[in-house]
Amino acid sequence: MKNRLEIAREFLRDDGVIFVQCDDNEQAYLKVLMDELFGRENFVVNFIWNHRKSGQNDIDFTLSHNYALTYAKNRQNFRLNRIDANIERKFSNPDNDPRGNWTADPFDAPDESANCNYPIKNPNTNEIFYPPKGRHWRFSKDKFDEVLADNRIVFGKTGKSKPQYKRFQFEAEQRGENVNSIWLDCDTATRGTQEIQNLFKSKIFSTPKPESLIKRIIEISTQPNDIVMDFFLGSGTTAAVAHKMNRQYIGIEQMNYIESVSVERLKKVIEGEQGGISKAINWQGGGEFIYFELAKFNQKFIDKISDAKAEDILNIYDEICEKAFLNYDADSKILKEKKDDFKELNLAEQKEFLINILNKNMLYVNLDDIEDENYEISQKDKELNKDFYNE
Structure with missing residues (x-):
């Protein structure tokens, strides 16, 4: 993780922030690593997400939460957004107050104050509170007498406890809410799996995040048109939610399922699919995205080797000797001379040998080498790269 996080930090704007999800096994180690890379002074918060409903029964406890360690590039330049995601769930109107839904906040506050230290009598029990x-x-x-007359003081659900202050939903909506560090209201991982199953009619991914979780992260840390990057794109949840929430996004994935899952999911988003957060934000579809792959060089030989049958392997052997970038200890001339020895190996051994002699630093074509004819980059792709990099 260290080298990836080092690179990720370089991608952040000076007011940017990174969220890294992990479980209880790695949280402490990841915190130390990120303190080292980002600086302890740039630690924001360690969010806790309730990712299981029933929990995982271990020896003597039930493990039901994950973490989202959050660091700013520069803490002085970053502040979490206030949100209203929890408002409807937190507010109700048990006494039919004409001002609408409300919640009961504590009436006491930190520190002592002579002007605000007086007895309050519970009118239902005559008990005195300080x-x-x-x-x-x-x-x-x-001021207490004013708010009491205004029906803004309650004494608990049963009317028998200490005073509390009514805070109305419309007030919270006007100024937003500080985000809580414990996310009990986001959907669980099971919901993420259901969202994928609804899209593709099968369980094609084992650990997808629910869209509501990514929505929470995006809404507390970005504004419309900001850029969101996920370099473990997986099932494409981050890109899908960013698209629906009018953010620009970059998704990176090295596994082949990016074509069959991530890209196809974004196509469905553009078509207006109504899963995940779509109904909550009134998503109607639209927009576009661009999908790129790295230009392969030695990787294309690895692909051929992996798919090869016995009758193909010798042709691949010859092609590698002629065109591939080999490791420093592999000589193409000697390889040609030893072809008969290669024939004596079984197919699995032949594949392993060929993959081992390829230079893994040359799996893909570097931008600086795009004009080299040995890489056979098409004119169309050359022009595309110039546009992409604004050259």
């Missing part, structure tokens, strides 16, 4: 030690009531006595 602020807890080291705290004070949030308002002066005169």
